[in-house]
Amino acid sequence: MTAEALALPELLPAWTFGFLLVVCRIGAAIALLPGLGELELPATVKVALTLALSALLWPALSPVLPPPPADAATAVRLVVGDVLIGLWLGLLARIAVLSFAMAAQYVGLLLGLSSAMLFDPSFGATGTALSRLMGLSALVVLFASGLHVLPLAALAGSYRLFPAGGGLPTEAAAESVVAATASSLALALALAGPFVLASVVFQLALGLLSRLVPQMQVFFVALPLQLAAGLALLAAIGGTMTAVWLGAVRALLAGLPGL
DSSP states (O other), X not given: OOHHHHHHHHHHHHHHHHHHHHHHHHHHHHTTSTTTSOTTSXXXXXXXXXXXXXXXXXXXXXXXSOOOOSXXXXXXXXXXXXXXXXXXXXXXXXXXXXXXXXXXXXXXXXXXXXXXXXEETTTTEEEEHHHHHHHHHHHHHHHHHTTTHHHHHHHHHHHHHSOTTSOOOHHHHHHXXXXXXXXXXXXXXXXXXXXXXXXXXHHHHHHHHHHHOTTSOHHHHHHHHHHHHHHHHHHHHHHHHHHHHHHXXXXXXXXXXXX
């Protein structure tokens, strides 16, 4: 019997624990990554993807993975630390991609679509039909452009910055989440800016019309016009909005820790 075979019983616990740490970080990230962490995706697919990515990364990471701890408390601390790092990276990527759906939600409310609400898993609550449509469109564009690879690359590169078992720097993580949220919200408001301007002009015109023709039922005239004009504006600048969003999201995802 060779020396490698004799050492196998001693190596199996270390390999198993190291593989478990990799699975914890990758699985936690996939639960929140845009496209891969959607509620519509079956749990079995997410588990299979987690195990496949872990199997790819584990051979390269095994030399730097910590050995099995002597007590359960230390093992729990190591596992929780890697889970938090995975959740943090997945959350940063999801916040960046959500800007398109947030902009569509605001646009839908401006167009008068607040009465047609649907459950939107991205927000965990109800949203407009336009928000749901454009949120799914954003995921399609994300995969078509290949940007979905950036969060996965950041996840693999995160082991250089945050070694397995090292824990998550909570202060820096909180600051990065706040900065990502501010950038995503600013991008969403910028995308919805043309519709805000058009809505202000439209409301001013309605106010002037109601003063000039008091007997006119402004509400019944305004609602169809508002919806038709808003959809026409969306059709006219939808491609530009998508291109602007894609460029901004590419910059945000390229700044993920680990890249």
